[in-house]
Amino acid sequence: MFLLLFSVSIALTIQSHSYHRSKFINSANFFTGGIYESANNVTSYFDLKTQNEILVEENKTLRAQLLNGLDSTETSSSKIDTTDAIKLSLPKL
Secondary structure (H helix, E strand, O other): OHHHHHHHHHHHHHHHOHHHHHHHHHHHHHHHHHHHHHHHHHHHHHHHHHHHHHHHHHHHHHHHHHHOOOOHHHHHHOOOOOHHHHHHHOOOO
16 A cells, blocks of 8 residues: 555656656656666677678688689789678678
C-alpha cells in the first residue's frame, strides 16, 4: 500500500512541477542512453569477427604478392579492390 501511494505521489510531483519533470526526463535519457551505448558496444564487438576475417584474407593476398616477388611497378598497375574493407571499417550510423 505504501509503495502504491509513494508511486502516485512521485507521479503527481513529476507532472505538476516543471523542475521535477525535467530532472526525471534527463535521468531517463541518461539511463536509456547508457543502455543503447552498451548494446552498441556489444554489437560492435561481435562484428569484429567479420572484420578480422576480411583482414586475414587481405593479409594472405598481400603476403602472396610479396612471396611472388611483385615489385611496386607491377602492383601499381594491377587493380586491387579494397572497397569492401573500407566500407566495413567505417562506423555504422
